[in-house]
Amino acid sequence: MNILLDSAPEAIGGLVATGLAGVCAWVKKARAARRSVGTAVRRYTVLNVVDTVGLPIVHSTTCPVGVIVKVHLGAGHMERVKLTDAVLPDGTYAAEAIDRF
Incomplete structure (x- = not known):
């Protein structure tokens, strides 16, 4: 039981880091799409x-x-x-x- 409690912070940190990477990728993709719209004359x-x-x-x-x-x-x-x-x-x-x- 002590092993599970000791590894919980690393697991939570990994999930948070993965979530932040996903959000950053989504924001980058959204900005690129917004920039490309309307550039054609x-x-x-x-x-x-x-x-x-x-x-x-x-x-x-x-x-x-x-x-x-x-x-x-x-x-x-x-x-x-x-x-x-x-x-x-x-x-x-x-x-x-x-x-x-």
Whole structure:
């Protein structure tokens, strides 16, 4: 019985060390995954908005989907748009103007 009581601190210490190593590995993996998300540049076409020549507004950004960004339309005008994950036929993603009805 004395052997079990004497070895208990080492066993508990081993379990704690293993648990800490597991937590550290998980945190490292989570940070790496978070860093890799959103690093690619995406091109967004703003729906129902054209520039002064009549061409659609295309905006490039690394912001994640669901973020609201301000897009410069030219001549000092700005439009707030929400980024979506919908892919358009030209390969760009759709951005919806939120200040319009």
